[in-house]
Amino acid sequence: MASAALSEPQVLAHAKARLFPDPGEDEAYAVVDTQFAMDEWLADQRVPEAVRDRLAPFNHVRVGSGYPDLVGVRKLEDDLLAVDRVGDQPPLVAIEAKGYRGNDAVDVERGVVQAYDRLNEANAAYVAAPKAAISQSARTLARELNVGVLGVEDGGEVVPVEVPRVVGNHTSDDATAIRFQATAQGVADKSFGLNHPKNYLAYPLAVYHPGATDAILGERVVNAVDGARTGAAFLGLIEEKPHRVDLTPLGEEVVRFALDRYGSVDAALAEFENWQRSRKRFCDIAPEWGLLTRRVLWEYPATKLIVEELQTMHEDGEPEPSLVEFVTRLHRLHPTFTVELFLRGTDDVRSRVLDADGDLQVDELRDGNVYHSPTVFQLKAMLYHAGVLTERGSEPNRLDPETDTWALREPLDYSF
Known part of the structure; x- marks a missing residue:
């Protein structure tokens, strides 16, 4: 050469x-x-x-x-x-x-x-x-x-x-x-593989339990143990190390909550068994756990951005923006974060959705397959279960970005 x-x-x-x-x-x-x-x-x-x-x-x-x-x-x-x-x-x-x-x-x-x-x-x-x-x-x-x-x-x-x-x-x-x-909470290649927050909240309980973590979690909560561990790490509940998993301060607080309410993590995990395969909103069937979920999700950096901008859109007369409208608005204000959070990182997607100057090609946003599943499906579903958003998420291949609504369940009204 x-x-x-x-x-x-x-x-x-x-x-x-x-x-x-x-x-x-x-x-x-x-x-x-x-x-x-x-x-x-x-x-x-x-x-x-x-x-x-x-x-x-x-x-x-x-x-x-x-x-x-x-x-x-x-x-x-x-x-x-x-x-x-x-x-x-x-x-x-x-x-x-x-x-x-x-x-x-x-x-x-x-x-x-x-x-x-x-x-x-x-x-x-x-x-x-x-x-x-x-x-x-x-x-x-x-x-x-x-x-x-x-x-x-x-x-x-x-x-x-x-x-x-x-x-x-x-x-x-x-x-x-x-x-x-670049942190353990980034959504670049992997993050949330499960769409119910109980699967992640249970992981620190299983770590604290005297039994084998994976066996306890698989029996009481969810068989997808690897997905639960990965999501718990992304939410900052655990820290994965080469030969062990440690609880973070936030994960320890989840354990303290369980001990206060149930007396032991074993009794708390028994309650989790009752929620398996439930389709109901988590904050409705388990209000206290729903509030804890809300606190945990608020510690996740992407949540703050999503909630703050949806509140601003509500105040601007756009209370129920579609995914296309939301991403377009968000990109004007936080372009890099929006691309990293919502769009898949493949060459094909980024070159279709962004031109050489980094500007959005809005027409491409109408294709559900350009979106990052852990955000538009799993994270959105968890925000729904926590009582933050009005609708669940959808898998990208089933997603209609022009009808997929991103709206706060409880927006604040400052008009009075």
């Missing part, structure tokens, strides 16, 4: 593979700007499908003064960073890519300046470019501005040419959305 073949999409794909090698890694998540989702990069230069697959998922994320080519969160290896570190959280990373164009020119210094502009909100910023095109003057500028330089070899190997120090900074709404996806 000649150096001139290293276009910006290819440079970025190699850089992403180096800094974010495992899409399923815990506490890691990255998105690439929507301009790279297009079939063609230049007029006569198609982007290979394999390159787009490596770059996906796509989103248009503002960090600092603009939109970096890649934004991600991950604990990076020591050879990618200088020794300075800020806190224990994995850093928010921004990458600007530069590659060969028709005239064989690579403006690495411009990439350094662009990366530097991201340091208002990113913890570390890099420019990635063909190694042969990185000049000494570009390296000197990068050192002065605390920007990392990643040299991409012809065969795809990525070499850290300059390494940045990690810096602390403030975080915007867009950057917060990417950080959220």
Whole structure:
């Protein structure tokens, strides 16, 4: 492969593979700007499908003064960073890519300046470019501005040419959305597989029970033990570790609630058996557990966003927006979070729903299959059972986004 073949999409794909090698890694998540989702990069230069697959998922994320080519969160290896570190959280990373164009020119210094502009909100910023095109003057500028330089070899190997120090900074709404996806509560690849909150509330009780957790849960509550454990982790009730599961403070509070009401978690789980296969709203058949569900769901970051914006729409005379109307409104105010929360992360969906500038193609929102099931089905169903929303969720293949209503069961009226 000649150096001139290293276009910006290819440079970025190699850089992403180096800094974010495992899409399923815990506490890691990255998105690439929507301009790279297009079939063609230049007029006569198609982007290979394999390159787009490596770059996906796509989103248009503002960090600092603009939109970096890649934004991600991950604990990076020591050879990618200088020794300075800020806190224990994995850093928010921004990458600007530069590659060969028709005239064989690579403006690495411009990439350094662009990366530097991201340091208002990113913890570390890099420019990635063909190694042969990185000049000494570009390296000197990068050192002065605390920007990392990643040299991409012809065969795809990525070499850290300059390494940045990690810096602390403030975080915007867009950057917060990417950080959220990198946490145990993010909805990027997996989250809620079950649509009744009792299955998640029971998990900390089963952990506290002296019997075997999986056996107790499977017998008393639900056979889908793995799904219950995953959802309990996403709701912040448990923390999964390599060889054990620990209760979080919120999970411990669920156990205390059960002990106060029933005297033992065994007696509480016996009550859960009575709710198996029930189709009734949870807050109606078990009001106190419904209130606890409401408290737990309110700790989940997506709930706050959904409820606050539905309340605002109610005040603006839109008390029962459809899913299409809700997502369109939400995207105007919180574009990155909306895309990450509601839309599937596949190349096909993101490239259909978002144009190169990250704007919504509203017509595509009418197809239920573009939506993320854990949000429009499972999370919505749980909000229904908690008494927050008026309607259950629907699976994407059965979803009519133009009639699927998102409305608060108890909106506040400030007209008096």
